[in-house]
Amino acid sequence: MMLEVDRLTAGYGRIRVLHDVSLTVGEAEIVALVGPNGAGKSTLLRAVTAMLPDRGGSVTVDGRELIGAGVETIAAAGVAHVPEGRRLFPGLSVRDNLRLGGWLGRNKDLSGVLDLFPALAGRLDQVAGSLSGGEQQMCAIARALMSRPRLLLIDELSLGLAPVLVDEILLRLTGIAESGTGVLLVEQDAGAALEIAHRGYVLELGEITLAGTAAELTADPRMRVAYLGEE
Ligand code: ATP
Numbered sequence: 501m502m503l504e505v506d507r508l509t510a511g512y513g514r515i516r517v518l519h520d521v522s523l524t525v526g527e528a529e530i531v532a533l534v535g536p537n538g539a540g541k542s543t544l545l546r547a548v549t550a551m552l553p554d555r556g557g558s559v560t561v562d563g564r565e566l567i568g569a570g571v572e573t574i575a576a577a578g579v580a581h582v583p584e585g586r587r588l589f590p591g592l593s594v595r596d597n598l599r600l601g602g603w604l605g606r607n608k609d610l611s612g613v614l615d616l617f618p619a620l621a622g623r624l625d626q627v628a629g630s631l632s633g634g635e636q637q638m639c640a641i642a643r644a645l646m647s648r649p650r651l652l653l654i655d656e657l658s659l660g661l662a663p664v665l666v667d668e669i670l671l672r673l674t675g676i677a678e679s680g681t682g683v684l685l686v687e688q689d690a691g692a693a694l695e696i697a698h699r700g701y702v703l704e705l706g707e708i709t710l711a712g713t714a715a716e717l718t719a720d721p722r723m724r725v726a727y728l729g730e731e
Pocket of ligand 1: 512515517535536537538539540541542543544
């Protein structure tokens with residue numbers, strides 16, 4: 501598997517948030533990570549991208565260990581993170597935000613990401629802070645893709661977006677995965693995430709409590725009651 505997370509522990513100072521979490525993401529695979537607020541989903545993505553100092557266990561991408569590795573190794577592993585809240589540079593143009601995303605991978609060619617997100621093409625000179633919420637999310641994903649990542653981590657894709665736009669962006673993710681990129685998707689709307697995901701994990705109180713193919717999870721009674729809105 502491209503990403504192998506093995507017995508990962510992580511937290512903030514003395515607070516332990518993740519307890520022995522193991523999961524994998526393969527090449528060209530979309531994996532959904534669902535769970536209640538505060539379960540540790542964002543922490544898990546941060547731990548994979550080495551934004552957290554307090555970690556134990558193992559995180560490998562294509563066999564390369566990232567825990568304890570330097571920034572060069574982490575950058576070379578090709579992991580791109582779209583954090584919750586998008587974190588664009590609001591005062592910079594869309595073009596400059598995209599170019600900054602490509603800087604690490606020395607990619608200056610915007611055409612690939614503009615093909616994926618044509619809505620951005622006419623807005624390259626607009627400052628990112630003036631984009632609509634949906635356009636900002638597209639810009640954030642496009643910026644991450646500019647580094648031509650092997651693995652794309654996306655946090656709360658649908659936050660603040662109209663359902664029709666969520667569907668459109670999810671559809672784009674399918675295309676991104678088909679080109680070989682692995683996608684780990686954190687999403688409140690478990691139903692929407694499992695529609696495009698191949699597999700999924702449920703994270704509760706910092707532990708994986710359920711895992712399976714998207715079809716298995718969608719059919720699981722616990723999943724249906726807790727996350728898919730069944731009475
Ligand atoms: P949500 O769906 O609400 O975004 P989540 O599953 O992504 O939740 P995390 O954001 O990973 O959950 O938070 C997990 C736990 O870690 C929470 O109890 C949170 O309060 C705590 N936490 C998150 N960031 C920090 C921090 N910087 N310092 C201390 N505790 C933190």
